[in-house]
Amino acid sequence: MEANDVIYPRVAGIDVSKRDAKVCVRVPLKRRNTFRSIVTTWGSTVPEILELKAYLEREHLQLVVMESTSDYWKPFFYLLEDTVPVQLVNARQAKNLPGRKTDVSDAAWLAKTASWGMLAPLFVPPPPVRELRDLTRARSTLTHYRASVLQRLEKYLENTGTKLSAVVSDLNGVSSKLILHALANGERDPKVLAALAKGRLKNKAKELEQALTGLRFTGHDAFMVAFHLDELDAQDARLAALDAQITEAFASFRPEIELLSTIPGVKELTAQVIIAETGADMAAFPTAAQLAAWAGVAPGNNESAGRHKPAATRKGNTYLKGGLGTAALNIAKQKDNFLSARYKRIANRRGKPRAIVATEHTIITAVWNMLANGVCYDEPPIRRYTQANADRTRQHALN
Structure with missing residues (x-):
């Protein structure tokens, strides 16, 4: 790139980490096509970020870029976005040349490539949409965790010879939970357990008796099944509370x-x-x-x-x-x-x-x-x- 290709003469590049951030401010000098780069280190606490914000405002920058490094960029971006022209960029696009890689050189490279207009900004939603994201992403995480609990419960039942999942379609259904709670409470008679089936599962009474016959179910097994059932109930309650909050947040x-x-x-x-x-x-x-x-x-x-x-x-x-x-x-x-x-x-x-x-x-x-x-x-x-x-x-x- 030539000096004449500079699009933003006054820029800054921020290389963010968990503890601090290296900030490279690149501004033009009096001599034509010459620039001065100053690299400083700032902490990642809110008071230090606010000091950085005042420093960047005094420099009257046209563009400030930072890499999307994990979640460490968020406090910097959220505190700077209201008064500083900050952009979040893809770390893959801003990748420095291999060899001699340091945080200081990364910040300087970010500032240089930003001055040439080579970095495309990433989409960062406004604060109200961020709250919606937090809710929907939390629901996704809870849903995946709940599915993993069900999988662990099924694997444990297989260890005891309980083939309930081969007959029922959902281990978290009404009939399945009644049968599993009865097993955890000490019931071992296959006919009594099969009689707990509800709805259309009553038509599979013989298959249920066969799946629940000859179980190697000890007191330890009863505790582990009850533990997984309690965990499922807790996750269902958390999901219900989260769904109520999501419904309210999406009202508009x-x-x-x-x-x-x-x-x-x-x-x-x-x-x-x-x-x-x-x-x-x-x-x-x-x-x-x-x-x-x-x-x-x-x-x-x-x-x-x-x-x-x-x-x-x-x-x-x-x-x-x-x-x-x-x-x-x-x-x-x-x-x-x-x-x-x-x-x-x-x-x-x-x-x-x-x-x-x-x-x-x-x-x-x-x-x-x-x-x-x-x-x-x-x-x-x-x-x-x-x-x-x-x-x-x-x-x-x-x-």
Whole structure:
């Protein structure tokens, strides 16, 4: 890069760590095309960050950039964003040249590349949306943890020879919990245990008796099963409290949630994740393609010497991608709509994993158009795929 290529003459680069931050301020000198870089160290406590803020304000900087290092960037960004033109950048894009790597050189490299305009800013939502993110991400974490508790319970039951999971569909269901609580309280008679079944599970009384016969169930096993059941009850209570808080927090986004829920496969929970991760404001994403790339569902591009090679999708926003994946799996089970027909068409030709990603891409494209233009979901005619495939099959048979 030449000195004449500088876009922002007065910049700063911040290399953040857990304990402190190296700040490189790069400003022009009186002599043309010459710059001075001053590197200072600042602590990561709030009083020290406020001192850094006053220092940056006195320098009248045009741009301040910092890497997205774990969660250590957040106190710096949140305290600086109101009066300092700060941007968060991708650490991969700002990667320094290998060799002689230090925190000081990283800060200087950040300032230099920022002055050339080489770093694209990352999307950081406003404070109200951050609160929504905290809630939906906490629900995702609790849901995964609850699923792991269920898996551990099932593995432990297998150790005791209890084949209950081979008969029931959900170990956390009403009938399953009654049977497991009875086992934990000392009941061992298979007929008595099978008689606790409710609803349609009563029709499987013989299978239940067979699955609960000859158990190696000791007092220690009873304690471990009761422990896992109590843990499940505690997680259910925490999820219920969190869902109530989420419902209250998303009250102002009810129109957007109802709008997004009209997309096949997108239920209220998925719509909440989409709003929490994107902020429901498409101003940060000029096109649907940019939103899809940010979400990690855009096709990769790997071309060399005129040849296109296979390229995987980017990691993207894992929480948004997970919500889109849930919606795509729901669509895979549906029938008689455009998205399900498109999924089946791609799955037959390219396989299910690619069909899932393609469906996720279609959903996020529809989300962008609906939120950016304020329009409802317009279901394309299913005949576009079903009839076209039938015509193609007929033509191949005639030829």
